[in-house]
Every structure is written in structure tokens, then in C-alpha cells.
Amino acid sequence: MYKILLFYKYVTIDDPEAFRDKHKELCSSLNLKGRIIVAKEGINGTVEGTENDTTQYMHIMSADPRFANMHFKISEGTGNAFPKLSIKARDEIVALKLGDEDFDPNTTTGKYISAEEFHKLINSNEEFYIIDMRNDYEHDVGHFEGSILPKMRTFRELPQCLPEIEHLKNKKVVTVCTGGIRCEKASGYLVLKGFKDVSQLYGGIVTYMETYPNQDFLGQLYVFDGRVVMGFNTDSQEHTTIGRCEHCRVHTNNYINCTNDECHKHYICCEQCLGENESIPCASCVSVHVN
Numbered sequence: 001m002y003k004i005l006l007f008y009k010y011v012t013i014d015d016p017e018a019f020r021d022k023h024k025e026l027c028s029s030l031n032l033k034g035r036i037i038v039a040k041e042g043i044n045g046t047v048e049g050t051e052n053d054t055t056q057y058m059h060i061m062s063a064d065p066r067f068a069n070m071h072f073k074i075s076e077g078t079g080n081a082f083p084k085l086s087i088k089a090r091d092e093i094v095a096l097k098l099g100d101e102d103f104d105p106n107t108t109t110g111k112y113i114s115a116e117e118f119h120k121l122i123n124s125n126e127e128f129y130i131i132d133m134r135n136d137y138e139h140d141v142g143h144f145e146g147s148i149l150p151k152m153r154t155f156r157e158l159p160q161c162l163p164e165i166e167h168l169k170n171k172k173v174v175t176v177c178t179g180g181i182r183c184e185k186a187s188g189y190l191v192l193k194g195f196k197d198v199s200q201l202y203g204g205i206v207t208y209m210e211t212y213p214n215q216d217f218l219g220q221l222y223v224f225d226g227r228v229v230m231g232f233n234t235d236s237q238e239h240t241t242i243g244r245c246e247h248c249r250v251h252t253n254n255y256i257n258c259t260n261d262e263c264h265k266h267y268i269c270c271e272q273c274l275g276e277n278e279s280i281p282c283a284s285c286v287s288v289h290v291n
């Protein structure tokens with residue numbers, strides 16, 4: 001029996017390199033595989049191991065006051081979700097690369113809003129705005145109804161995209177992302193930039209979808225593993241497909257990467273447009289060729 005653990009926490013880690021080295025020893029001794037990033041601002045990881053070893057890991061982590069209340073998302077593993085163990089010390093666990101403007105997400109951040117509270121809010125008459133902090137290609141395949149998407153191809157583009165949402169500074173806004181880690185930093189950034197009423201969806205879209213499958217969220221959820229997209233089907237309901245082929249606009253959830261080496265855009269393309277090819281240039285690269 002294998003389990004996959006997903007976790008993150010914004011908490012000060014004084015010496016990320018030293019932490020990495022010790023943590024490598026711990027994870028190796030527990031035969032865990034996966035990816036962990038540590039930085040001064042916190043930890044972010046996905047690991048797989050036997051039920052016994054992952055339970056041990058959670059025990060040991062919880063005994064450390066820094067990670068005492070860290071939430072672990074546990075799912076079924078296969079035993080080969082990851083080829084190896086990789087633990088890296090980086091500048092940030094989620095890269096915003098603000099440089100001098102950098103802030104501490106442990107102290108500057110929005111308020112948590114639970115899936116239950118968010119569900120209530122959506123079904124109330126209160127004025128509020130959902131800001132999707134994921135990348136544009138993730139939004140394409142599924143999103144909360146009526147959510148606003150700052151056009152980001154990567155999270156680092158948030159500062160450039162700020163003008164698109166600046167008019168919401170004095171409104172109630174709720175930031176959302178897949179599992180919560182990007183929101184936590186994004187909401188901090190909005191607070192830093194003078195947004196007055198910022199909440200962040202705790203546990204992210206994943207938790208919301210598990211609690212309220214097929215409600216308020218259109219399409220499917222983009223995930224960063226072999227599955228690419230995941231639906232939250234209940235027996236009686238089918239999820240809708242809202243993703244569209246960039247070339248012909250037909251509905252599909254099929255992702256490919258642009259073949260142009262200078263672009264490599266991750267985008268949605270249907271089987272028909274692909275034909276015999278494994279991948280083809282994206283729409284903007286095609287039009288460049290034609291001109």
C-alpha cells in the first residue's frame with residue numbers, strides 16, 4: 001500500500017541548505033521518493049512511500065514546532081509516482097522574484113476562507129470577486145464560474161498583471177489556485193499592494209471540488225502530474241468540457257506543447273488538428289510562419 005503526501009507551509013526556515021541536507025537523510029531513511037523544495041519562506045513537497053513510511057514521516061514532521069499544524073493531503077499511490085527523491089533549496093517555494101519588494105508570506109497574507117464559507121459566499125448576494133491565480137492554460141480547461149483571470153503564463157508575471165485587477169482594490173476579493181500555495185503568496189502580494197479585503201481559498205480548488213463536486217466550477221481541474229486534468233464526477237453527473245482547441249475551437253481537454261523551440265507554449269489542441277503529429281506549433285507561431 002503506497003500513499004502520496006502533498007504538503008506546504010509558509011514558515012521561516014533559517015538555513016534552507018542545512019535543512020535540505022538533514023531532510024534528505026530523513027527521507028532516504030524512510031525510502032520516500034518525490035520532490036521537496038525548501039526556502040527561507042517555507043517548504044513545499046510531494047512524496048510517495050509505503051503507508052508505514054509516510055505515516056512515520058508525518059509523525060516526525062508534526063513533532064517539529066515549525067510544521068506542527070502543517071496539513072498533509074493524502075492520496076493513493078502506485079509505488080512509482082516518482083522516479084527518485086529530489087530535495088532542493090531555493091530562494092522561494094513559489095517563485096515571484098520580487099527582489100527588493102520581497103515580503104514575508106508568513107506575516108503578510110490574506111484571510112483564509114474555507115470551502116464551506118466560500119460555498120456560502122458564492123450562494124449569497126454579497127458582492128465579491130474571484131481572482132484565479134493560476135496560469136492561463138490551467139484556467140482554459142476549468143475554472144470557477146465568473147472568476148477573473150489576470151493573464152499569466154507563469155506565476156512570476158503577477159506583478160505585471162496587477163493593473164488588470166487594480167480596480168478591485170476596495171472590493172472583497174477571493175484568490176483561488178489548485179491547492180492553495182500560490183494563493184497564499186498572491187494574496188500577500190495583493191495586501192502589500194493595498195487591496196483592502198483579500199481572502200484566499202484554503203486547500204485550494206482541489207478541496208472545494210472534493211467537498212462540492214461539480215458545483216460552481218466549470219470544466220475540469222488541471223493538475224501537475226501524469227493525469228493532466230482531473231474531473232470530480234459523481235455517478236449521476238458528467239463534468240462538462242470547456243477547454244477548446246486553440247486552432248479550431250472544438251471542445252477538448254488535450255494538452256500539447258508548441259513545437260517551436262522558442263515558444264514551447266503549453267496549450268490545448270484537438271486530435272483532429274494534430275493529425276498524425278505528436279505536437280504542432282501553437283496558433284501564434286503558425287501565424288508568424290504564414291506571414
Ligand SMILES: [Zn+2]
Pocket residue numbers: 245246247248249250269270271272273274
Ligand atoms: Zn482543433
Ligand SMILES: [Zn+2]
Pocket residue numbers: 258259260263264265281282283284285
Ligand atoms: Zn508557439
